[in-house]
Each structure stands twice: as structure tokens, then as C-alpha cells.
Amino acid sequence: MTLYTNLADLIGERIEQGLYRPGDRLPSVRALSQEHGVSLSTVQQAYRHLEDRGLALPKPKSGYFVPQGRDKPALPKISRAPQRPVDVSQWDQVLEQIAPSPRNDFVQLGRGRPDIDSPTLKPLLRALSRLSRKQDLHTLTYGSIYGDVRLREQVARLTLDSGCQLTYEDIVITTGCHEALSAAIRAICVPGDIVAVDSPSFHGVMQALKGFGMKALELPTDPLTGISLEALELALEQWPIKAIQLTPNCNNPLGYIMPEANKRALLALAQRHDVAIIEDDVYGELAFHYPRPRTIKSYDDDGRVLLCSSFSKTLAPGFRVGWIAPGRYLDQVLHMKYLGTGATAQLPQLALAEYIEGGHYEPHLRRMRGQYARNLEQMSDWVSRYFPPSVRVSRPQGSFMLWVEMPEGFDSQRLNRELAAHKIQVAPGSIFSAAGKYRNCLRMNYATRPSPIIEAAVRKVGETVATMLEESPPPRN
Amino acid sequence: MTLYTNLADLIGERIEQGLYRPGDRLPSVRALSQEHGVSLSTVQQAYRHLEDRGLALPKPKSGYFVPQGRDKPALPKISRAPQRPVDVSQWDQVLEQIAPSPRNDFVQLGRGRPDIDSPTLKPLLRALSRLSRKQDLHTLTYGSIYGDVRLREQVARLTLDSGCQLTYEDIVITTGCHEALSAAIRAICVPGDIVAVDSPSFHGVMQALKGFGMKALELPTDPLTGISLEALELALEQWPIKAIQLTPNCNNPLGYIMPEANKRALLALAQRHDVAIIEDDVYGELAFHYPRPRTIKSYDDDGRVLLCSSFSKTLAPGFRVGWIAPGRYLDQVLHMKYLGTGATAQLPQLALAEYIEGGHYEPHLRRMRGQYARNLEQMSDWVSRYFPPSVRVSRPQGSFMLWVEMPEGFDSQRLNRELAAHKIQVAPGSIFSAAGKYRNCLRMNYATRPSPIIEAAVRKVGETVATMLEESPPPRN
Numbered sequence: 004m005t006l007y008t009n010l011a012d013l014i015g016e017r018i019e020q021g022l023y024r025p026g027d028r029l030p031s032v033r034a035l036s037q038e039h040g041v042s043l044s045t046v047q048q049a050y051r052h053l054e055d056r057g058l059a060l061p062k063p064k065s066g067y068f069v070p071q072g073r074d075k076p077a078l079p080k081i082s083r084a085p086q087r088p089v090d091v092s093q094w095d096q097v098l099e100q101i102a103p104s105p106r107n108d109f110v111q112l113g114r115g116r117p118d119i120d121s122p123t124l125k126p127l128l129r130a131l132s133r134l135s136r137k138q139d140l141h142t143l144t145y146g147s148i149y150g151d152v153r154l155r156e157q158v159a160r161l162t163l164d165s166g167c168q169l170t171y172e173d174i175v176i177t178t179g180c181h182e183a184l185s186a187a188i189r190a191i192c193v194p195g196d197i198v199a200v201d202s203p204s205f206h207g208v209m210q211a212l213k214g215f216g217m218k219a220l221e222l223p224t225d226p227l228t229g230i231s232l233e234a235l236e237l238a239l240e241q242w243p244i245k246a247i248q249l250t251p252n253c254n255n256p257l258g259y260i261m262p263e264a265n266k267r268a269l270l271a272l273a274q275r276h277d278v279a280i281i282e283d284d285v286y287g288e289l290a291f292h293y294p295r296p297r298t299i300k301s302y303d304d305d306g307r308v309l310l311c312s313s314f315s316k317t318l319a320p321g322f323r324v325g326w327i328a329p330g331r332y333l334d335q336v337l338h339m340k341y342l343g344t345g346a347t348a349q350l351p352q353l354a355l356a357e358y359i360e361g362g363h364y365e366p367h368l369r370r371m372r373g374q375y376a377r378n379l380e381q382m383s384d385w386v387s388r389y390f391p392p393s394v395r396v397s398r399p400q401g402s403f404m405l406w407v408e409m410p411e412g413f414d415s416q417r418l419n420r421e422l423a424a425h426k427i428q429v430a431p432g433s434i435f436s437a438a439g440k441y442r443n444c445l446r447m448n449y450a451t452r453p454s455p456i457i458e459a460a461v462r463k464v465g466e467t468v469a470t471m472l473e474e475s476p477p478p479r480n
Numbered sequence: 481m482t483l484y485t486n487l488a489d490l491i492g493e494r495i496e497q498g499l500y501r502p503g504d505r506l507p508s509v510r511a512l513s514q515e516h517g518v519s520l521s522t523v524q525q526a527y528r529h530l531e532d533r534g535l536a537l538p539k540p541k542s543g544y545f546v547p548q549g550r551d552k553p554a555l556p557k558i559s560r561a562p563q564r565p566v567d568v569s570q571w572d573q574v575l576e577q578i579a580p581s582p583r584n585d586f587v588q589l590g591r592g593r594p595d596i597d598s599p600t601l602k603p604l605l606r607a608l609s610r611l612s613r614k615q616d617l618h619t620l621t622y623g624s625i626y627g628d629v630r631l632r633e634q635v636a637r638l639t640l641d642s643g644c645q646l647t648y649e650d651i652v653i654t655t656g657c658h659e660a661l662s663a664a665i666r667a668i669c670v671p672g673d674i675v676a677v678d679s680p681s682f683h684g685v686m687q688a689l690k691g692f693g694m695k696a697l698e699l700p701t702d703p704l705t706g707i708s709l710e711a712l713e714l715a716l717e718q719w720p721i722k723a724i725q726l727t728p729n730c731n732n733p734l735g736y737i738m739p740e741a742n743k744r745a746l747l748a749l750a751q752r753h754d755v756a757i758i759e760d761d762v763y764g765e766l767a768f769h770y771p772r773p774r775t776i777k778s779y780d781d782d783g784r785v786l787l788c789s790s791f792s793k794t795l796a797p798g799f800r801v802g803w804i805a806p807g808r809y810l811d812q813v814l815h816m817k818y819l820g821t822g823a824t825a826q827l828p829q830l831a832l833a834e835y836i837e838g839g840h841y842e843p844h845l846r847r848m849r850g851q852y853a854r855n856l857e858q859m860s861d862w863v864s865r866y867f868p869p870s871v872r873v874s875r876p877q878g879s880f881m882l883w884v885e886m887p888e889g890f891d892s893q894r895l896n897r898e899l900a901a902h903k904i905q906v907a908p909g910s911i912f913s914a915a916g917k918y919r920n921c922l923r924m925n926y927a928t929r930p931s932p933i934i935e936a937a938v939r940k941v942g943e944t945v946a947t948m949l950e951e952s953p954p955p956r957n
């Protein structure tokens with residue numbers, strides 16, 4: 004523990020105890036420096052730490068404040084998934100969601116895009132430009148199917164933060180996390196196999212299961228702690244499950260971080276029933292609290308966890324560079340990668356390697372974590388203000404997605420059609436379920452810095468939800 | 481017909497009639513200008529045309545010559561494929577071929593790499609550099625799942641040369657031709673389905689069939705005219721074939737161009753039996769003769785042909801940018817692309833669009849066609865000189881691969897192991913067959929400009945083949 008983290012913890016406790024209330028101005032840097040006998044820069048570091056954790060909000064020229072509070076809306080209910088293996092559907096809805104890009108005139112609250120306006124991304128573009136100017140034509144040829152060694156080394160180093168002990172030889176670079184997940188699924192399963200998934204869950208995985216002819220077994224999932232271990236254990240006893248696929252850190256779409264004890268228990272279950280775990284950690288580095296949460300992979304002692312991630316949510320989706328640490332399934336994953344795309348594009352890999360080697364990645368992550376935590380405050384505030392009080396709202400612990408649950412019977416696809424007239428798009432909940440559940444839910448992105456345009460869009464969504472609920476009130480449960 | 485093509489045809493005929501013999505000096509530009517009453521520049525154009533067709537070879541300061549002839553070795557036999565659907569194997573051999581890249585100290589005669597040292601590629605790198613310098617962050621975000629519109633427009637325009645009438649709406653950009661083929665196969669087939677293929681055939685497709693659980697039906701293929709239509713017709717009557725996958729133009733590995741009548745007949749067969757055609761045209765623009773050969777797609781009037789290609793063989797493999805014109809299967813292909821990788825990387829697409837829009841692509845193709853035609857002369861000459869006379873050799877009509885067939889019983893995998901000691905690698909024939917046939921064959925790449933290093937390597941391959949044949953002479957047929 005350092006001086007500044009001690010101080011930050013102290014102030015954090017006071018806020019959580021209610022000594023400072025939402026909206027209150029926090030003590031000035033000078034005052035705290037005198038009170039605790041530490042330097043001004045130590046106090047500043049402490050405040051930056053609190054900012055990262057979403058507990059302090061800087062206002063230019065007026066100091067730090069406790070972020071605006073509100074009566075927190077209720078959490079989404081624990082999902083009641085069908086608990087039997089189903090064929091995945093909803094491709095038409097997913098296509099509607101992803102196809103019209105870029106519809107630049109729409110406020111796209113539904114997309115999974117990070118903010119790409121941060122100045123901390125500039126060194127990445129400079130690296131790209133430098134590599135292109137070199138004109139040594141090296142970037143034009145096929146790279147290794149494993150990926151660039153320098154980038155693999157950097158990825159291995161980054162995974163130390165999540166508790167892993169990997170070397171570059173454990174890492175295969177992929178065309179986005181999408182290919183990592185898709186190759187992982189095909190490395191383990193054949194058509195007809197059953198994969199247990201958290202629910203709601205990433206639609207890319209749902210569609211991959213559909214496309215490859217596997218069945219999804221959606222399991223009840225708690226909006227704060229993740230997949231139900233009891234339900235998983237029952238399912239493992241009842242069905243011939245081949246793999247468990249889940250996003251335990253900063254879950255998409257619910258935003259929870261699975262407690263470490265649950266991660267260990269889930270791994271133990273997988274070992275007892277000898278099934279593989281496909282762990283999507285693409286948002287793990289965007290947890291609001293630092294140090295970042297551990298991965299299930301970090302506890303893996305027999306190579307059954309396939310850890311999948313990418314730089315699409317932290318840096319540049321358009322680079323299409325992801326990676327997988329496939330454990331004992333390396334050969335199979337390599338085969339599936341080969342027959343899907345061959346090698347991954349060279350230049351973006353080299354630019355990323357330079358960027359990370361140059362020490363630009365960690366400060367960028369720090370900045371984005373802080374920004375997303377502040378944006379969440381603002382988005383939550385807008386939802387409280389503009390949505391009817393009957394909605395339930397997730398409490399993300401990282402990343403940049405909010406999940407809103409309307410009463411049963413609400414139709415978020417109809418909502419999206421109404422919103423299209425106002426050039427606004429949200430993600431309908433049904434695409435996050437193999438069985439088309441969560442039609443009464445939606446996901447909104449809060450990556451972009453708050454602006455009057457976004458506020459107006461969120462307000463319009465809330466008002467349209469209210470109108471729809473008034474017109475056809477849901478049946479009483 | 482123009483003046484210069486008329487003149488070129490005339491000289492070409494004289495060469496083919498034997499009036500000028502291999503090694504002969506051709507008439508000087510001045511002499512021809514006087515003889516035919518045309519300008520010096522018309523004669524020069526005619527010679528450049530002949531050069532493109534591999535019929536004239538310029539020597540600095542001494543004029544044009546008929547390329548060194550040799551007694552042409554026999555053609556490979558018509559393949560005797562198993563003619564029943566089989567499960568694909570050979571992944572371990574393919575991995576051996578592709579995995580150790582870049583093994584820079586090896587002379588890699590086995591790879592499918594184009595030459596990337598041409599100065600005509602420089603504008604592509606300049607486009608990349610310019611786009612990176614712009615720093616408008618546009619390249620960082622997800623692109624459309626269909627691909628960049630500007631690039632799709634350029635691709636549609638380029639396909640005019642092969643007789644197609646497509647618009648950008650018919651084109652989907654993919655992560656290399658690899659993804660185009662893989663998505664096409666999955667768009668049409670489910671596990672257990674049978675796909676008819678030419679034989680020998682591209683190992684990427686073989687492995688895709690294996691990975692997705694389909695069966696390959698290899699059909700006899702003529703080394704000059706391609707897949708046997710008689711065998712295909714029999715197979716279509718006998719088996720429930722879902723698709724025909726083939727590379728009719730500058731075939732990999734045999735190099736033939738399927739005659740246009742055969743292409744039309746194959747399409748008619750496919751229509752009669754209602755099966756899809758997955759046409760790999762990745763080498764079509766590298767045909768030695770200009771204008772380039774037509775695609776089967778160009779005759780397609782009911783959308784059953786899925787035309788797949790990329791810029792990996794003509795420009796930059798490391799960009800991983802390919803495309804597909806999926807005809808009536810657009811929705812399914814899009815779905816398969818989505819669940820495999822999502823969108824394709826943005827920056828390489830934008831750089832390619834700029835390069836093609838800027839008029840750099842056609843001159844580059846022209847240059848590469850000429851270079852590969854000349855390299856083929858040289859490589860054929862070396863093979864005649866250094867290989868034992870019992871080998872049979874393909875007569876490629878484009879691209880940069882030579883197929884060499886040794887007597888039955890020869891083991892090209894053992895050959896590769898012997899060659900490893902000399903840091904040379906060829907592609908063993910068995911990876912081009914689902915059933916592991918063609919173990920007595922090998923493929924060599926002649927993309928790189930001839931050099932003493934390459935000559936020494938080809939010589940070593942030939943000598944090792946000779947030694948192996950002497951040690952264990954093949955059984956008499």
C-alpha cells in the first residue's frame with residue numbers, strides 16, 4: 004500500500020459511509036494535504052485514484068465532487084432462462100443491428116463501440132503511419148498463423164495483471180475476439196453439442212452456436228454476481244455439456260464482475276465434469292476498479308480454459324486484432340483459425356505491438372476507465388430522470404453498456420421501430436438470448452462523452468418507453 | 481484490333497510456327513517498323529504485348545529474343561481421384577507447411593506467396609501512410625459488415641474484365657479469400673454434405689471441408705483443361721452433391737485455365753442438378769494472356785455462383801482483404817462472415833480503395849503478369865536441367881506455381897525432410913488432396929525473381945529427387 008492509496012481508501016470509506024453526499028464538494032487538495040501531512044501531489048494522486056473508481060468527479064476550477072447520486076433504480080431480475088438446450092435464432096434482428104453501419108445520421112445507442120476520440124490513441128496512429136512510411140514491404144506479406152511474436156509477448160505480459168502466468172507461446176493472435184470465440188467453440192464442439200452460457204449473453208456467440216449447429220443452454224444469471232452456480236451444477240448433471248461459455252468480467256450486457264470465489268467454484272465444477280471453459284475477457288481491462296479483476300484462466304491448472312480477448316473494446320475495433328490463450332486446445336484452435344481466415348493482418352499487429360511496447364496502453368486504459376465511470380454516472384442519472392419508474396437498471400462495474408429492463412410484455416423491437424423515426428437505435432434485449440428472451444429489455448452504450456445530443460436521445464427513448472407502457476400496460480404479474 | 485496487337489499476333493504466329501526458334505534474336509524494332517510501315521512505338525507496344533504473353537524476352541541493349549526453349553517435359557497425368565466422398569485429413573502436413581513462418585533462413589519454394597518487391601506496390605504503402613497520418617480516427621472503428629463502399633465499388637468495376645456485371649451491392653469484403661471460401665462453404669452446406677472439388681486442389685478449402693465436417697468428392701482433373709465434366713456429370717447423378725468448388729482460372733496447383741466452353745458446360749450441369757458453384761478466382765488476374773479469362777460467374781444467370789477472390793496474390797497477402805460475390809446466397813454468407821470474424825479491418829480496405837482508384841492497380845498487374853511469365857520460363861528451364869527426365873511438369877497459363885509429378889511411389893514428404901537439412905522447403909503434393917493422394921508430386925513457387933540462390937535450391941531439389949529415385953526406384957507400372 005502506498006500513501007496515496009491509503010488516503011484514497013480513507014476518503015472512499017467516508018463517501019460510502021455517507022459522510023459526503025452525492026453532489027457534495029470534497030475537501031480541497033490543500034486541506035487534505037495539511038490534514039494528513041502529505042504532499043499536494045500525493046493528494047492529487049489519491050483523487051485521481053478515486054476518480055478511476057467513480058467515487059470522485061473533477062469539475063474544472065472548482066475541485067472534486069461526489070458524483071451526482073440518485074435513488075438507484077431496482078436491479079434487473081435474475082434471468083429465468085429456459086434451462087434446456089435450444090437452437091439459436093434472432094439472426095435477422097442481429098443483422099438489423101449491425102448491417103446499416105455506418106448510419107452516421109443515427110444516434111446509435113445500441114452498438115458495442117468504445118469511444119475512439121481519446122488523445123491517448125494518437126500514438127497508435129503514429130505507429131501505423133511510421134510503419135507504412137518504412138516501405139520495407141514487410142507488412143505486405145503473410146504473417147505467421149500464430150501472429151506476430153512481439154505482439155504475442157506484449158499480450159502475455161498484459162495478462163499478468165489478471166493473474167495469469169503465460170508466455171508468448173500460449174497466445175495466438177486472431178481477427179478480433181469474434182474469431183477467438185468462434186475458433187474456440189469449433190475447437191471443442193461438433194454440431195449437435197450443447198454449450199452452457201450465461202444469459203443474457205453476447206449475440207456474437209449466440210450466432211456462432213447457431214451457425215455451427217450447436218445448441219445453447221442458457222442459465223439463470225444474477226445481475227450482480229453472474230451465472231448461477233447452482234443452476235450450472237444441475238445442468239452439468241442433467242445434460243452432456245461440452246463447454247461453458249461466459250463473460251465473467253464486466254459482463255456484456257449486464258456489467259457485473261463475477262466474485263472471485265464464484266470463478267474458482269465454476270472452475271472446480273468444470274474440472275469435476277470435465278468440460279472446457281470459453282472465457283470472454285474482452286471488457287476485463289475496463290473494470291472501474293484497479294487492479295483489474297482476475298480471469299478464471301488465472302486459476303486454471305489443467306489447461307481447460309480458453310481465454311479470449313481483443314483490442315476492439317479498449318483501443319481500435321477497426322483493427323480487428325484479438326487473441327486467444329487456448330490452453331490444451333492450441334492445436335485445434337490453430338486449425339480452426341487456419342480454415343476460417345488463415346493469418347491475421349500484419350500491419351495492425353505491428354502497430355499495436357509498438358504502441359504497447361512504447362508504454363502508451365496503460366495510461367490510455369486508465370483514462371478510459373475514468374471516462375466510462377463518469378459517463379455511467381451521467382447515463383444512470385438520465386435514465387432515472389427520463390424513464391418511467393417501473394424500469395430496472397443494471398449496475399455495471401466496468402465497460403460501457405447499460406441494461407434496462409421494462410415490465411414483462413414490453414416489446415423492445417417495436418420500440419426500436421418507433422425510435423427509427425427519430426434516428427435513434429438501441430439494442431433490443433432479444434438478440435442477447437438464444438431463445439429470444441429479454442424482449443422487454445434493451446442495452447444502451449455510454450462510451451461516448453455525454454452531450455446534449457445524447458441526452459436528447461436518451462430522453463426520447465425514455466419517453467417512448469413511457470408512452471408504449473401507457474398505451475398497453477403490461478399484464479400484472 | 482489495333483495496329484500493335486495485329487503486329488504482335490503476326491510475330492507470335494511466326495514464333496509458334498517455328499520460324500524463330502527458342503534463343504533466337506527477334507527482328508529489331510527498327511526493322512519491323514520499316515517492314516510493316518508502322519511507328520517505332522507501335523512495334524515497341526507489340527513487343528511488350530508479346531512479352532506479357534511470354535513469347536518475347538527483352539535483353540538489355542540487345543533487343544528481344546525468343547525465350548529459351550527446351551524439350552518440354554511431359555504433362556502430369558490426368559488425376560485419378562478416388563471418386564467417392566471422403567473425410568479430409570493431412571492437417572498435420574498443412575501445419576508443417578504454414579506454421580514455421582517466417583523461417584527467413586529457408587528458401588521457401590513451397591509457399592503460395594506472390595512477389596512483393598515490385599516498385600508498383602509503393603503507392604499502396606503511400607496510401608497507407610497517408611491514411612494513418614490523417615489521424616481522423618475513422619480507421620479505428622468498426623466498419624460495415626459488408627465492407628467499405630469505395631472498395632466494393634472498385635471490386636465491382638474490376639470484375640467487368642472477367643465478363644461480370646456486378647455492382648457494389650453484390651460484393652462483400654472478407655478477411656482474405658480464405659474467409660470468402662470458408663463462408664461460402666458454410667453458407668451452402670451443413671456437416672455431412674458432399675462437395676465436389678477439382679483435384680489436386682487448394683489445401684485451405686480441403687481443410688475447411690474437414691473442419692466443418694463436410695466430405696470432399698475429388699474429381700479427375702486434366703492438367704490443361706481442368707475438372708472432367710464427364711466425371712462431374714456421373715458424380716452429380718450418383719451422389720447428393722451440394723456444391724462444386726473449383727479454381728478454373730490459373731488453377732492452384734496445376735496452372736491451367738479451363739476453356740470457356742467447359743465453364744459454360746459446367747454451369748449448365750450445375751443448373752440441371754441445382755447445385756451451387758464456389759468459384760475461386762484468386763489467380764484469375766494473373767493469367768499470362770490479356771485480356772484475362774472469364775469467370776464462370778460471368779455466365780451465371782440465376783445467382784448460383786459464389787465468386788471468391790482477394791488481393792493476396794496480386795498485391796499484399798498481409799492485408800488479409802478478400803471479397804465474395806455470393807449471388808443468391810448473400811444473406812447466408814453475411815451471417816457466416818459475422819459469426820466467424822465480424823467486420824474486416826478498415827485501414828487496409830481504405831488503402832486498397834485509394835490505390836485502385838488512383839489507377840495503380842492495372843499497371844501493377846501488367847508488370848506482374850510479365851514477370852511471372854518470364855520467371856516461369858526460367859523455372860521450367862531449371863527443372864528440365866536439374867530434375868531427372870522421368871518427371872512430368874505442369875504448363876501454367878498464369879500465376880506463379882509449378883507442379884512436378886514424380887513416378888508413382890515417390891515420397892515428397894520424405895523429400896521435404898531431406899531438403900530441410902539444406903534449408904529448402906517445397907509443398908508436398910499430398911496436402912492438395914482430401915484423401916492424401918499426390919504424395920509423388922510437389923509444388924514450387926516461382927514468384928520471386930530468379931537468382932543464383934533460387935537456382936541452387938531448385939538444383940538441390942532436383943538432385944535430391946534423382947538420388948531418392950535411384951535409391952528406391954519406383955515399381956514399374
